[in-house]
């Protein structure tokens with residue numbers, strides 16, 4: 165059942181308490197409650213996702229930012245970003261970030277998972293072993309416009325029986341036909357990629373957003389997939405909304421710390437977990453909850469007068485995220501759809517179409533194609549700074565061409581490409597806020613504090629310029645607007661530092677490591693190191709970021725974690 169506040173709960177003792185009804189937490193709560201003998205409580209700080217239009221219409225998700233559905237974070241001024249701060253939205257709603265993300269479903273490369281296995285010593289994280297969990301999450305379905313999808317993806321690498329819908333873009337964008345010609349015109353730099361979810365995502369292919377298809381082109385999230393009425397009606401699953409967890413409490417048994425209950429913000433009721441607590445509050449809030457619970461670096465916690473319960477200096481460290489900027493062109497466009505941003509009639513028509521049959525321009529949240537690219541093997545950047553990628557199947561760069569848009573203040577149209585470094589070397593951190601340790605934490609992304617990242621981004625700009633040299637763009641591109649076409653490398657670096665923002669792909673702040681490692685926060689079975697009763701299951705546990713967008717691996721992590729937890733309580 166669903167409970168709007170803690171007073172409605174019929175008990176305070178459960179077998180499992182899952183903290184955070186986000187991307188990972190919703191999966192875990194669903195899977196654990198498949199066993200009728202387990203009493204499961206899922207606690208979410210935010211409200212329900214149901215009937216929230218902006219969480220349903222794929223293109224509207226940015227409208228959730230800076231509302232009650234967002235934790236509304238801001239990063240600290242970035243040394244590598246000319247001291248700029250960045251907004252860092254995080255979903256505060258059932259489904260978490262999966263209820264308001266950009267819906268790109270990309271698994272990264274097989275090397276990414278194999279490296280997790282290597283650093284943790286657990287072959288369960290290898291691509292071939294995690295793959296069944298990837299499929300278990302996914303239900304691939306035809307796009308809502310019912311177009312012929314042959315040649316647009318490889319069915320053999322997709323799951324048909326999972327809970328979370330994925331599909332191909334259902335609404336062509338105005339540049340799609342031109343983008344599709346680039347692989348034949350520039351096959352060396354941009355080979356055609358049939359399916360970017362095959363484990364070898366190198367080349368240019370169609371993106372796979374996670375949307376509910378066929379007459380229902382609505383966002384598929386962890387909440388719509390794993391917490392639909394069919395599941396929340398289970399008598400052994402309680403979903404408690406609008407309730408913020410403050411900290412996790414422990415006692416000592418035979419000198420071992422056992423985490424067994426939690427404290428709620430603004431309420432004296434203590435909720436008890438007889439078997440395990442699963443912390444799934446996401447890469448920012450998970451380390452915050454841990455540190456407020458005395459789990460972290462002993463000396464740092466002492467500064468906040470927080471008694472140390474478990475000395476784990478890696479908590480909040482290793483924050484890894486992928487920076488992104490744009491290369492902009494003045495372009496020739498006579499397609500009315502390119503005016504949608506400034507034309508309220510077109511916007512109203514698009515919404516009417518979406519409401520009528522869930523098709524039209526609102527069903528796709530962004531670029532329909534992505535190009536993934538490796539720096540050349542003989543690149544001087546790799547020679548000098550090493551290769552942060554997990555292997556030869558792994559891209560360093562992501563390039564996403566987007567359709568033209570118009571701005572009220574300017575004549576004509578602007579088009580171009582979003583470019584990102586997906587294997588950054590820079591690391592940041594999440595630490596507590598001295599004035600209120602339960603308030604907004606200090607988020608330092610550490611962007612461009614490593615030379616590799618800025619040089620790789622310069623290469624991404626140059627690669628995107630190559631892209632637009634394909635003959636197909638001849639009559640479309642008028643001139644390069646930003647950065648200046650003749651900019652020097654030093655000027656490009658300045659451009660990158662002054663324009664890059666975040667992909668919002670933070671991971672790694674409670675990373676897993678080998679059981680005998682002297683760093684890390686959880687063991688490969690996701691149990692907290694050096695104590696019992698607590699596991700962490702969310703984006704925080706990734707030791708390295710995957711070379712794609714993180715939600716697909718977060719789902720796979722949550723599916724595997726659920727099996728690990730279940731099997732230890734058989």
Ligand SMILES: Cc1cc2nc3c(=O)[nH]c(=O)nc-3n(C[C@H](O)[C@H](O)[C@H](O)COP(=O)(O)OP(=O)(O)OC[C@H]3O[C@@H](n4cnc5c(N)ncnc54)[C@H](O)[C@@H]3O)c2cc1C
Pocket residue numbers: 183184185186187188189207208209210253254255256257258259260261262264265266267268269270407408409410444445446447449450453667668669670701702703704713714715716718
């Ligand atoms: C705007 C945006 C766009 C993105 N676009 C993409 C994309 O296109 N593709 C992609 O793969 N990834 C994307 N991401 C990233 C991706 O969505 C996240 O990496 C992933 O969803 C994180 O999952 P999680 O389970 O770790 O955390 P979350 O999904 O954030 O879940 C954490 C949950 O815990 C709750 N919570 C936190 N603290 C507490 C507390 N103290 N008490 C109770 N509950 C609490 C939160 O409210 C939230 O519901 C995007 C993220 C954002 C914000």
